[in-house]
Amino acid sequence: MESSKPHAVLLASPGLGHLIPVLELAKRLVTHHAFHVTVFAIAASASPAETQLLRSATSSKLLHVVELPPVNISSLVDADAAVFTRIAVMMREVIPNFRAAMFAMRVPPSLFIVDLFGFEALEIAEFDMPKYTFVPTAACALALTLYVPTLDVEVKGEYVDRAEPLRLPGCKSVRPEDVIDPMMERRNQQYLEYIRMAIGIPKADGILLNTWEDLEPTTLRALRDHKAMAQFAKVPIYPIGPLTRSVGQEEVRTELLDWLDLQPIDSVIYVSFGSGGTYSSEQLAELAWGLELSQQRFIWVVRPPIENDHSGSFFTTGKGGEHPSDYLPEGFLTRTKNVGMVAPLWAPQVEILSHPSVGGFLSHCGWGSTLDSMLNGVPMVAWPLYAEQRLNAAMLTEELGIAVRPEVLPTKRVVRKEEIEKMRVKEVMKTGERALRKGGSSYNSLSQVASAATSFHKEYRSPVKNCP
Ligand code: UDP
Numbered sequence: 324m325e326s327s328k329p330h331a332v333l334l335a336s337p338g339l340g341h342l343i344p345v346l347e348l349a350k351r352l353v354t355h356h357a358f359h360v361t362v363f364a365i366a367a368s369a370s371p372a373e374t375q376l377l378r379s380a381t382s383s384k385l386l387h388v389v390e391l392p393p394v395n396i397s398s399l400v401d402a403d404a405a406v407f408t409r410i411a412v413m414m415r416e417v418i419p420n421f422r423a424a425m426f427a428m429r430v431p432p433s434l435f436i437v438d439l440f441g442f443e444a445l446e447i448a449e450f451d452m453p454k455y456t457f458v459p460t461a462a463c464a465l466a467l468t469l470y471v472p473t474l475d476v477e478v479k480g481e482y483v484d485r486a487e488p489l490r491l492p493g494c495k496s497v498r499p500e501d502v503i504d505p506m507m508e509r510r511n512q513q514y515l516e517y518i519r520m521a522i523g524i525p526k527a528d529g530i531l532l533n534t535w536e537d538l539e540p541t542t543l544r545a546l547r548d549h550k551a552m553a554q555f556a557k558v559p560i561y562p563i564g565p566l567t568r569s570v571g572q573e574e575v576r577t578e579l580l581d582w583l584d585l586q587p588i589d590s591v592i593y594v595s596f597g598s599g600g601t602y603s604s605e606q607l608a609e610l611a612w613g614l615e616l617s618q619q620r621f622i623w624v625v626r627p628p629i630e631n632d633h634s635g636s637f638f639t640t641g642k643g644g645e646h647p648s649d650y651l652p653e654g655f656l657t658r659t660k661n662v663g664m665v666a667p668l669w670a671p672q673v674e675i676l677s678h679p680s681v682g683g684f685l686s687h688c689g690w691g692s693t694l695d696s697m698l699n700g701v702p703m704v705a706w707p708l709y710a711e712q713r714l715n716a717a718m719l720t721e722e723l724g725i726a727v728r729p730e731v732l733p734t735k736r737v738v739r740k741e742e743i744e745k746m747r748v749k750e751v752m753k754t755g756e757r758a759l760r761k762g763g764s765s766y767n768s769l770s771q772v773a774s775a776a777t778s779f780h781k782e783y784r785s786p787v788k789n790c791p
Contacts, residue, residue, distance in 0.1 A: 329433040329773075329780035330359045333457075334421060336414050336440035337365050338406075339598040340691045340710075342373055344459040344533050345438055347566040348769075349386050355766070356773035358434070359387070363424065365417055366390035372598060372669055391420050404512060406599075407505050407710075411516035414440045422447050433784050434776035436531065442523035452783075453776045455561075456524045457531040460690045462542040462562065463718055464711040465532060466494045467503060469546075469555040471521050475509075482506050492552040493545025495722065501713040525557040529772065533564035533690065535758035535765045538723075538751065561768040565755045567694040570677050579622055580674060582664050586620055589682030592704075593675050595624040596687040600708050604628040604650070611652050614663065621663040622681075624670045625651065676701050688715040688726075700752040702726060725751055 331352050335345035342364060352358040364377055381388045394416040400408055421444060425432070435454045437444050445454050458465050470491050474482070482489065483506075488496035505517035524530060536543060539562075545552045546560050583591060594614070596602075602610065607628045614621055627650045647665050648656055656665065672692065675681060676699040684696045685704045693715055696703050703726035705716035719726035725748040758765040 327785065328357055328359050329777050329784070330361065330428075330430045331434040331436065331776065332361050332363065332425065332428075332432040334363045334435075334437045334441040334444055335365070336410050336438050337373070338410065339370075339373060339376070340689050341438050341440070341459055342376060343568055343691055344564075344566045345436075345457065346376065346380050346386070347568065348436070348457060348531070348563065349380075351563075351566070351769060352434075352773065353385050355761075356770065356777075358773065358776075359430065360385075361387040361389060361428070361432070363389050363391055363421060365413060366393060370598070389424060391417055391424065394420070400512070405504070407513040408511075408516055410440050411513070411520065415443050418444055418447065422449075425450070431784055433780035434772070437527075439520060439524060442520060442526065445523070445526050453772070453779055454527045455529045455531050455772060456527040457533075458524065459533045459566075460711055461534050461715060461718065462532055462539040462546060462560075463494065464503065464690075464714055465524075465530070465556075466491055466542050466546055466552060467497055467711075467714065468517070468521050469524065470552065471506065472518055473555070475518060481509060491545075493549030494542045494552065495718075497714065498717065501717050503711045503714060504709050521555075525555065527558060528775070529559040529561055530556065531769075531772065532560060532562045533566050533694070534562045535564050535755060535763075536562055537754040537758065537764070538562075539718075561772055562758075563765045563769045563772075565694040565698055565759065565765075567691060567698060568673050570673050577671060579664055579666055579670060580678065583622070583675065583678045583680045586680040588679050591620040591622060591678075591680050592683045592685055593622050593672075593681050593701075594685040595670065595672060595692065596706070596708060597689040597692055598669075600687045600689075601626050601629040603630045607650065608652050611655050615655060615659055618662060621659075622666060622670065622675060623663060624666045624668070626668055673699070688712040688719065690715060693719065694755075697725065697748060697751050698755055700749045702748045704729065723747070723751060 333345050333349050335342050345362060349360040349362050352360050362380065377388055377390065380386050394413060396409065396412050396416055399412050399416070433452055435450055435452050436457050439456060439458045442456055445456065474489060478485070482502050483499050485499045488498050489502070490496050505511070505513040508514065543560060543562060546556045547553055614623065625647050627645050647667050673695055676684060676695050681701060683704060684701050685706060686692045686696065687708045688703070688705050689710070689712060693703070703719060705719055705726045705728040707713040707716040716726065716728050720728045757763050760766060
């Protein structure tokens with residue numbers, strides 16, 4: 324690694340919804356801003372899909388990828404702890420290993436970016452360089468997060484039991500039933516972790532967001548300028564998205580894509596609930612029956628059912644030995660073989676959504692999937708499950724008009740083509756593309772961050788000083 328170029332270090336927390344945008348941010352720093360980039364990822368919880376992603380990032384030679392050794396957190400969290408708690412604790416416990424790895428690096432970094440769960444690494448005392456928190460979600464989720472310590476004081480009882488919406492200064496109010504998962508039960512450990520995160524995120528020189536100016540102008544304005552809200556953001560906000568994997572980065576030619584080639588344009592609905600979304604057996608059966616009765620063409624990413632936990636396979640994506648016929652209704656695969664395809668556990672989502680035969684996406688509204696859909700101009704049917712997905716779904720349906728949110732399980736009442744046609748998703752796609760282009764708002768935001776780090780590099784890192 325030449326020391327003439329600035330070196331950026333990125334720390335990613337577990338989960339594809341975090342890892343994918345961090346890797347995309349890393350690639351942009353390399354290709355658009357001439358940085359060397361080292362990405363630290365946590366090997367402990369890596370699912371096969373994450374391992375595969377890290378492997379291909381390493382072999383691309385664009386980035387230096389370091390997998391941090393596993394940390395055993397079993398004595399620190401309950402066996403049934405929420406995914407949010409497990410990620411938060413894991414990121415806290417990994418800090419000593421991460422710190423040691425940073426000190427062992429030959430070329431000292433000039434830029435340090437952590438994703439939102441890594442906020443405690445911002446406080447490693449010796450890290451003297453420009454530091455940023457990367458929040459891979461929408462601005463509306465960040466606004467709610469930053470405001471939650473205030474709500475914690477103001478609101479008595481459970482948020483979800485309130486009759487009134489939660490008012491956020493300068494932003495759209497949040498319906499109690501749409502709050503982020505850790506807010507669902509205030510005595511749960513994940514709520515305490517969430518409050519810590521809200522206080523920790525702004526302890527950086529700036530906050531990077533995986534959104535763009537034209538998508539969320541009101542919320543971004545509130546985070547920057549509304550006194551009652553901006554006091555919590557504290558630092559500059561940089562919308563740098565939409566960062567999501569693009570087609571053609573990996574060799575994927577599967578029978579799913581071959582099948583799509585044979586289907587009419589806009590005729591197929593893609594059904595997927597992110598990297599770990601799961602259903603109970605009853606809901607799974609209902610969804611299967613619904614799809615079958617609708618006679619709609621489909622690709623469905625299926626996972627074995629898990630009772631009472633919608634994020635049930637978050638850490639185990641791609642694991643599991645069962646065949647779909649073991650858990651789908653008897654005969655379903657045979658009866659639907661002419662109209663649909665099931666993909667066990669995982670599918671090449673970006674390639675599928677960019678295929679002209681796909682006309683809709685029944686999605687859990689994870690922000691990564693939402694961006695995939697927007698950037699491919701595919702309207703969505705929103706079926707949020709966990710995390711901040713209900714909040715995303717509200718924005719997509721009520722503000723942006725690029726999704727419908729059915730009251731009953733979507734396949735019970737198939738969304739009519741006219742409903743989908745009137746959506747403005749192609750318009751949103753264009754604004755996202757424009758934001759990323761040279762001179763676009765997100766390009767310029769990241770340029771500001773890159774240039775602060777480059778100045779730091781020139782002043783303090785060349786010739787090489789002590790690390791870090
Ligand atoms: N993804 C994929 N194939 C799948 C499921 C997910 O490629 O079968 C990718 C998808 O492109 C997205 C990410 O995994 O970028 C999932 O992130 P998201 O925020 O949508 O949901 P999460 O998995 O965090 O719930």
